Amino acid sequence: MSERPLDLGWMRVFEAVGRLGSLTAAARALGLSQPAVSYVVRELETQLGTPLLLRGHRGSTLSPAGEVLHRASAAAVAEIDGAARAVRRLSRRPVVRLFTDYGFASFWMMPRVAAFRQVRPETDVHIIASTSADPGLDGAEDVAVLFGARRDFPPESVQLVEERIWPVCSPAFAARHGLGGDPARIGNLPLLHLESTPHPRWFGWSDWFAAMGLARGPAASDLSLNTYGLVVQAAMADQGVALGWAGLIDGALADGTLVAVGPPLARGETGYWLVPGPSLSDPARDLIDWILREAQAVSPPDPALTPTREKAS
Known part of the structure; x- marks a missing residue:
């Protein structure tokens, strides 16, 4: 398994997949195509060497490994979004x-x-x-x-x-x-x-x-x-x-x-x-x-x- 750092471009995509419980719903929320979201998840699974989603006829759910990664990504996305709001406030006139x-x-x-x-x-x-x-x-x-x-x-x-x-x-x-x-x-x-x-x-x-x-x-x-x-x-x-x-x-x-x-x-x-x-x-x-x-x-x-x-x- 590769120990190189993950490319963080996947983070918002995976956070949306885990939060919405659907590749299609995540794609719609992010303004992406469903194949693009699916590709990001597959690439992430390849880098980590483990399934992150349990795929079934009624959709996908997070695997145990996926749940661990989703908790981290959700916290990181929330913190980054909060920091972005703070930065924008700094640039506004009082x-x-x-x-x-x-x-x-x-x-x-x-x-x-x-x-x-x-x-x-x-x-x-x-x-x-x-x-x-x-x-x-x-x-x-x-x-x-x-x-x-x-x-x-x-x-x-x-x-x-x-x-x-x-x-x-x-x-x-x-x-x-x-x-x-x-x-x-x-x-x-x-x-x-x-x-x-x-x-x-x-x-x-x-x-x-x-x-x-x-x-x-x-x-x-x-x-x-x-x-x-x-x-x-x-x-x-x-x-x-x-x-x-x-x-x-x-x-x-x-x-x-x-x-x-x-x-x-x-x-x-x-x-x-x-x-x-x-x-x-x-x-x-x-x-x-x-x-x-x-x-x-x-x-x-x-x-x-x-x-x-x-x-x-």
């Missing part, structure tokens, strides 16, 4: 998943994500935006930025932006209706609403009017939209007055696309919160640190000018 709502994704994250890529060019950020107002997490995301109150989130969460709103509209709309001085004027104009649940976690127009000591109910001229991006677009298109959230409309106020036309309203315990996932990779930690630095770099408006509410109705 990915960090961030779950948030459309408003934060569009107005806060997207204008800044290019800056993160400059700092960490080897990391891809997948932003998963949703209209869901549910702050619950299923652990699938690396990082989440969600709107709510302190009580809605785990202790390790960090507030990024305090809830602070202003009535905003386009400069042309403000000039046409003489806005900017008397808050009561706003109540006579079309209001743009963000659709919400019966008990929203964020301010609405009723909260702002109550804080101003004014009463204003629904009007036929009002417009309700289901995403904050549409609310902002409608305001820019002269469709009415919207509530603008700090952190989301900062850029539009800075470049003059929108103007504030009424006093702000703030609530310290509510806003956007960064919620780390249960198991953080180094790239995820880098993203969290970067988001926190970006949030700290934004100078909030003077809180002395802001009426406050402990709890919105």
